[in-house]
Amino acid sequence: MKKAVIAILAVLYVTVTSGITVNIHYCMGKLASVEYGYDDHDACGLCGMTEQREGCCHTEYKLVKVDDAHQLVPIADHNFQMPVAILPYEIVWIDEAPAKAVQISPSGNDPPDQHDTPVYLRNCVFRV
Template sequence: MKKLFVAILAVLYLGVSSGATLHMHYCMGKLLGVSLVEKQSNKCGKCGMEKTAAPKSKCCKDEHKLVKLGDDHMVSAYIQLLQAPAISLPAPVYPVTAPEAVVTPVLHAYSHGPPYPGEIPLFIRHCVFLI
């Protein structure tokens, strides 16, 4: 389902971004027809005048307009902005001093050795009676 949706969006975007050419035919100052494909007939459909003489007379004329999505989605303008020359401003220099290290004296030395065995034997203390 997602692939179908993406395919439809891709075809729609391709159609909008590539654009289309509209062929408009004016006869006697009024718009007579608009089409996506230019007609190959040599005569006007309303007055019958030949199209070869159309540029010389003011009766019939053909216009072609390109309908296309603007290039607002392109990144080229932003890339040119990023390639603008950079100006380096002098940075103010402040003297940096290291903070004083505070040393606390160790009052007791801790030993992590085994405990003193004491007066009770180990096999009795750990309840290990082997024969």
């Protein structure tokens, strides 16, 4: 189903972009027939008269075609500069000495501090 719709749209697109000639025939001031394509006939099919400049029958040929479908779009000229915002600010000078570093106490489930234990006892290496 999709392929059929795509094929129909492709044929319609090619037809409109390449153009179709429409033959509109007027007989005695009224629309007599509309045909596709160029048909060069001398006599009217309804009244049998030959087409003359000021006669009762005349034929108009119109070309149905898309003229501006594939024109290049002019590139818009945008100003991409960032606006400058001047915001009020205050410079704060800190003259105080930094606070003394606070020692963080270990949590209750941390292992005890083992700096006083010798390395061979900490690693359980006993040489006999």
